[in-house]
Amino acid sequence: MIDSHVHFWNFDPIRDNWITEDMGIIRNDFTPNDISKTYNEIGITGCVAVQANQSETETEFLLGLASQNSIIKGIVGWTDLKADSLEERLNHWKSFPLIKGWRHILQAEQDDFILDDQFAKGVKTLNDFSYTYDLLCYHTQLKAINRLVDKLPNQLLVLDHCGKPDAKTQDLKAWDENIKTLAQNPNVYCKISGLLTEADWFNWTETEIFNCFDVIFKHFGTDRIMYGSDWPVVLVSKPYTDWFNLVNKYVSQFTEEEKMKVFSSNAKAFYKI
Template sequence: MIDAHVHFWNFDPIRDSWINEEMNAIRKDFSPKNLIRTFNDLQITGCIAVQANQTESENDFLITLAEQNDIIKGIVGWVDLKSENLEERLKYWSAFKKIKGWRHVLQAENADFILADDFANGIKLLQKFGYTYDLLCYHNQLHNIIKLVDKIPNQSFVLDHCGKPDVKSQNLKTWSANIKTLAQNPNVCCKISALLVEADWKNWKEIEIFNCFDVIFEHFGTERIMYGSDWPVVLLSRPYNDWFKLVTKYTSNFSIQEKQNLFLNTASSFYKL
């Protein structure tokens, strides 16, 4: 099994200012050694390490961790997709085979950034190097994400965290419609991850999560869905095992093939592991 979405960091209160004081549970260092026992217990054999810091030094940090820890099977790094020397930077990073794709924190950007031609052109260039792109956004940005994806129909995309639906309010109508539209592009996959963070951290109900799963599995199918934990951010709500149990409970009646797709095949194929 592969966990398609984890983060590692050496906590820096200035650099990591997004981890505010309400998030005390994750205001500390997290390294692969903190995951090994959990992964062994659950028979998870590897993970994708996803950038948490928007500098190229983050790539060096994750590459070093991957060299030291076999559980890291692939890296989603960061590079300035609007840079005039982007092709040169991608060529440089292409020497590091663990880097499978790239991500920018679009949830922190406005529509002008997401829909800018130079940003779309940067993503188009990823195809030359066989790189994937992780889409990180809130549910109220999905209409612009759809426009972005439509500009680059042949790019391999994955939607992080189901597009961050409003799990807490359960106001899912517009999100569901946008998921249906986005999923019509066959080159877009989806990670089921981080929904506990979008819920009421301490008082969420199982049905709230499953309502979101229903939409994702209906429109993407297991061939385009990959399991992820969003560890250690998930710890704001529950231990890792609780999220894993929730996903396995929802999928308990799935076929062996569907489970293999969700927990292994989709991520392996998408990230070329």
């Protein structure tokens, strides 16, 4: 099994100021060693390490961890996709085959950034280098994301955290409609991850999370969905195994082949693991 979405960091309260005081449990360092025991117990044999900081130093940090930890099967790094030197930088990074794709934290940007032609051109350039791109956004940004995706018909894309629906209020109608539109693009995949932190951290219900899963599986199907944990951020709400068991319970309705797609083969195919 592959965990398609984990983070590692050496906590810096200034750089990592998005980790607020009420998220105290993750205001610490997190390395592959901290998750290896859990992975062994569950049977997860590999993970994709995803950037959490917007710098090429972050990409180098993840490469350093991967060189010492074989559990990291792929890296989603950061590079400036709007830079004039983008092709030069991608040529540089191409010598590190563990880098599978790139991400920018679009949830922190306004729509004019998402819709900027220079940004779209940068994402489009990734296809020339056989790189993927992770879409990280809030549900309120999905209309803009759909407009961006329309410009990228050949680029492999994956939506992180189901597009961060409002799992807390269960106001899912507009999100459902935008997910339906997004999923009509066959080059777009979706990670089932990150939902516990979009719900009431300590009082969410299984039904609330499964209502979100229903939408994702209805529109994407089991061929384009991959399991991710968003560890260690998930710890703000529950231990890793609680999230894994929740996903495992939901997918029990599917065939063994379909479950294997969600937990393994879709991520392997998408990230070329």
